[in-house]
Amino acid sequence: MGSRLRVAALAGVSGVAGSFAAAGYTRQFVAAPVDALVVRATPGALVAWMITNVGESAHVLHVALAVGIVAGLFGATAVVGRAVAARSGWRLAGAGLAGVLSWAVAATITDAPGLALAAGAPVAVVTAVEAGPAARRELDVTRRRVVRSTVGALGFASVASAVGWYQSVGVGDDAVPAATGERSEAVQERLEAAADRELDLAADDVPGLVSPIGEFYNVDIAEFDPTVPDDDWTLTVTGEVESPQQFDFADVRERPTEHRFVTLRCVGEGLNGRKLDTAVWTGTPLKPLLEEVDPGGDCGCAMLRAHDDYFVQFPVDALEDAFLAWGMNGRPLPKSHGHPVRVLVPGHWGETNVKWLSEIELLDEEADGYWEERGWHGTGPVNTVAKLWDDTRLADGRIEVAGHAYAGTRGIERVEVSTDGGRTWTDAELSEPLPGEDVWRQWHHVYEPDGTHEVVVRATDGEGQLQPEERADSFPSGATGWVSKRIEP
Incomplete structure (x- = not known):
């Protein structure tokens, strides 16, 4: 034996x-x-x-x-x-x-x-x-x-x-042809504009307003990403439509091009987790492609499918401002982020922004997506959150606390900081908003320490709604609560 x-x-x-x-x-x-x-x-x-x-x-x-x-x-x-x-x-x-x-x-x-x-x-x-x-x-x-x-x-x-x-080596981001080289002038202008709007932080652990590709968080249902060459990629639109269509990569690239700031947040991350990033995405709106197939009047939802067998269902209305992206920070979309084309749906959790998009099926009734079948709730919208990512002692003895805040398409109107466990609050300084509706903002606050402080942060979205105080785990609808940290003198 x-x-x-x-x-x-x-x-x-x-x-x-x-x-x-x-x-x-x-x-x-x-x-x-x-x-x-x-x-x-x-x-x-x-x-x-x-x-x-x-x-x-x-x-x-x-x-x-x-x-x-x-x-x-x-x-x-x-x-x-x-x-x-x-x-x-x-x-x-x-x-x-x-x-x-x-x-x-x-x-x-x-x-x-x-x-x-x-x-x-x-x-x-x-x-x-x-x-x-x-x-x-x-x-x-x-x-x-x-x-x-x-x-x-x-x-x-x-x-x-x-x-x-x-x-x-090169199976991931570097495997995309022409991944290096000059960025377009339009993208370069946006990257420079983002850099100009960043706060002057002492913190080393708070990223800027645009995340480098190699540092952008990445979550997939499986470990092995599909390889889809540009020439082999097609997007099929089927279901409750008058004229099913198939679009290839050249078809999509020939359409009007936009460069959008879009933030993505992982539904499975912890309340103060780091799976929250922003990039400049290059692509074209999805709506004109859907209009070309002449969807039936009863089409209330759409199932989006991918080459890795992932699938997500959205209400058709949620796709009104959706975006097909083939570029990221002025580079071809990396394999690990869905090369050659992924979809971005404003205000929804990162997992629902399907990578390696292959099919959109318009349906006359709802159906569960991949994560709904596993007990998670829906496709969004994202929860409001203010992250406390760094505390730094300055040369003059004061302490700077800093992080990012995000509320999807609702935007961030205000971030407040408490240094006494939530009894009193002070407005934090916010970075200027980036162009676009689905973006994060940096925040920071400096205070004079006089012992141990329980620092708490909370955000108010652009609709005037305060981030919920009650804490909840990420399952099944995304983590909620106020972030707090005990900071020693």
Whole structure:
């Protein structure tokens, strides 16, 4: 039993590593489709608990589970091959069987028969080594042989993993052609305008009014992003329409272009979390495309679908000011943010702004989206929040507290700060508003410390509504409450 487990483990690790070497960190890596299946099969209550209590580390856990499942399948093929070799006396026959079976497993999972050879070959080699004459009798499996085979398999796995990581560089943001180079004058003007409106903060931990692409938060339903070349991308508009249409990338790019400041906030983040960012997005309004399909009068909602199998339902009215974006901060939209085209729906939680958009289906009745099926509530609007992200002692002994505030399309009218736990309040200084309706603002406040202070912040939106004081977790409708921090003298 011990030797079979060892063979299974070595073959499983080698097969996974071989696939990774050939495919890199892409959807052709054998663990990727299994990871997607794990994510889809996870009960909604567990998903909510993991998002709230584990956060981004949850991705690591479900990828590790997917890798373990695939390694187990490859290991099973090696055990079968070894058993056939032991019974028949034909080592190569057993190794060949293990290789073919593992190749079949990988090809079925990834639908990439060529790349699947990279998984089948190392499993066959491990099986051949372990099915040698000395492997037929447990007493003949010497310590030296065990060490040699183990070191060989792990050495291969290490080299293969290094090769896979090397070719994975550029799978994300840098994989987009022309991701560097000159920004358009219009975008550059907006970036400079944003920089001019930023507060002069002593804090090092409060971002500016536009987030660099590499620092913009990123959340997806699965770990492996789809690769959609510009030439292959299409947007299909179907459902309750008179004339279904399909638009390609060139069609969309030829339409009137806008550059919008838009802020996105993650519904699953903690109350004072950091998943809140703003960029200058380049694209075109969605409304004219929907008008071209002549939607029926009963169309009250729309299901938006993506290449990663994600789907979100919106009331059609919510798409009135929606925006198809293909650029971010003057660069082509990075793969990790939905290249080549994503949708931005003003005032709604970040998760509903579908990346890798592929289809819009107009419906005459409501249907649950991906997160609604898992217990989350609706698609927005976002909750008002003032974040307290930094406290800094100034040279003169005073303390500066600072952060950002956001309320979706309602805008931020006011941020108040209390240094006595909420008994008294003072208006914070706000950055000038950015152009656009769906944007954040910076705030800061400086006070004289006279001991320990319980600092509390709250925001009032542009409609005069005060941020709710009562605290609630992110599940199911986004975190709420006033942010507070105990600051020592």
